[in-house]
Amino acid sequence: MAPSASLKERAARLEEIAVEVRAHIIDMIYTARSGHPGSSLSTADIMTALYFDLARVDPRRPEWPDRDRIILSKGHGCPVWYACLALKGYFPLEVLKTLRRFESILQGHPDMRKTPGVDMTTGSLGHGLSLGVGMALEGRLRAADYTVYVILGDGEVQEGQVWEAAASAAKYGLDNLVAVVDRNRLQMDGFTDRVMPMEPLDAKFRAFNWQVMRMDGHDMKQILTTLQAAREAKNNPVCVLADTVKGKGVSFMENVRVWHGKCPNKEEYEQAMREIRGRQP
Amino acid sequence: MSREKLKKATSATRRAFGERMKEVGAVNPDFVVFEADIGYSTYSHLFGDAYPERYFNMGLAEGNTMSAAAGMAAGGRTVVACSYGVFITMRAVESLRTYICYPNLNVKFLSSHGGVTAAIDGVTHQATEDIAFMTTLPNMKVLVPADSRAARACFDLALATPGPVFVRLMRDPLFDVYPDTESFVLGGSKRLREGSDITLVSYGDILFQALEAAEELSQEGISAEVIDMYSIKPFDREGLLSSIRKTGALLVAENHQQRNGLGYELATFCLKEQPVPFDNLGLADTFAESGNYVKVLDKYGLSHSHIMRAARTLFNKKRGA
DSSP states (O other), X not given: OOTTOOXXXXXXHHHHHHHHHHHHHHHHHHHHTOOXXXXXXXXXXXXXXXXXXXXXXXXXXXXXXXXXXXXXXXXXXXXXXXXXXXXXXXXXXXXXXXTTOTTOSSOSSOOTTTSXXXXXXXXXXXXXXXXXXXXXXXXXXXXXXXXXXXXXXXXGGGSHHHHHHHXXXXXXXXXXXXXXXXXXXXXTTEEHHHHSOOOOHHHHHHHTTOXXXXXXXXXXXXXXXXXXXXXXXXXXXXXXXXXXXXXXXXXXXXXXXXXXXXXXXHHHHHHHHHHHHHTOO | OOTTTSEEOSSOHHHHHHHHHHHHHHHOTTEEEEEOSOHHHHSTHXXXXXXXXXXXXXXXXXXXXXXXXXXXXXXXXXXXXXXXXXXXXXXXXXXXXXXXXXXXOOEEEEEEXXXXXXXXXXXXXXXXXXXXHHHHSTTOEEEOOSSHHHHHHHHHHHHHSSSOEEEEOOSSOOEEOSOTTOOOOTTOOEEEEOOSSEEEEEOTTHHHHHHHHHHHHHHTTXXXXXXXXXXXXXXXXXXXXXXXXXXXXXXXXXXXXXXXXXXXXXXXHHHHHOOOOEEEEEEOSSOOOSSOHHHHHHHTTOSHHHHHHHHHHHHHHHTTO
């Protein structure tokens, strides 16, 4: 898209791409008969905005040293990552059908050695922010101007190591690090605030000397302006609390716990695809 | 080679490793060091004082320290991550397994206080399960230098070896066995004493107990061969095979749990390749305790007298006595 495109035009284009991303998420999980649809759908708009507008990446050069880094710390949501990478051109779209299959490049949880464009192996929760801290320190040491984006789950922030990482990012003033918390309010066993209350998250990150921003994680214009501001912020790392809906885009999956990690049957699959496509302009 | 003949060491292996790290840092700007607030104990502060821009003290947070090391290494950087063995191999083991070994990243571990060499510190600081954890991880290599020269060489070896390398170091100075010119290779071993009746394999501090035991055994007419298996993973299969084919008996002694240490590894190997009368000494499914190092070694069955007793039994078993 031309640099002169208005925010409205950029958002409209991304919304169309996000429809494709969501359709591929449902399609690949249905084909694999396994995966995490709810967790993937809640970050679909954020990941789309990163890969198709904000992030400086080049699918022809997945190892480009100066690329922005994207770490999906909530690795179980990898169908959204794989869909974005395939649509961006890192590997053919047909490969999406091999999700979780024997000898596939698309492992059940992300593997940096198998999937082009996956900047870091993830899947075990609580490590992504630490991994991002290391990448941001490396960027600073090399005087590279890349930004490291880490997508965290809102259940994941219950892991203590997230806060060790938060402290270290603030110590080093890593303003090349942006953490996005996918605040969909559900985790595997139920509502996050019942399983283990972590609010006020904004005050917690501020107390760790982070800058905190908030956005509607499904409003493309807000995503674009907020993440741009987060990228440009100086002196401190930035945490963006993204209010999202688990299962966003498929009515019967939205805010329903079991769709954290459940595969749709044929009828559910067809309805999901109709709903996702139906929203296409 | 009795203990009296061994040269008293002036430097602990942790210190020698840290000093070498600083020396290499002067000519190689391509590696960085991560520490978790025990830099004055691991001696990583020597590097940090000299090259503060390449030194990252992540505080008392070993999980974050090791995962951040992984993130840095993912960009092609080599990282030396420092702490005590108990914390690296247990508190942070998942960082090592999933984020360093699985992607096979260039992180090297300076792991101090191996075994009960930290005797006076007590069980919380004695890494007596580290070899089990580390040798079990795919892609991980494991080295244990017995003296200062070996420690310096192991730093160079770790840096030159692709992927994760774990180096177990000792708290206190013991003895020096190697000249400054001695060279060490991944998968190598050192035959420090030739013998024909039994092979004694050890590493790190227990090597000296084995040497002393061999000396005393020789006065009883038992000829013991002593091998320093400084490269635990991979280990020197050919060197071990040639020795046990000659002696026909193997005794492994190590400052580690008896279970799942080098002893178990070599027992499995022998069963497959060359079954011989075998025994292994280590902590017998127990924790040790605080106290004088020599007394702790003896109480928990790791001193030269225990090695001698086990060697005699094996020797007699071999002869069918």
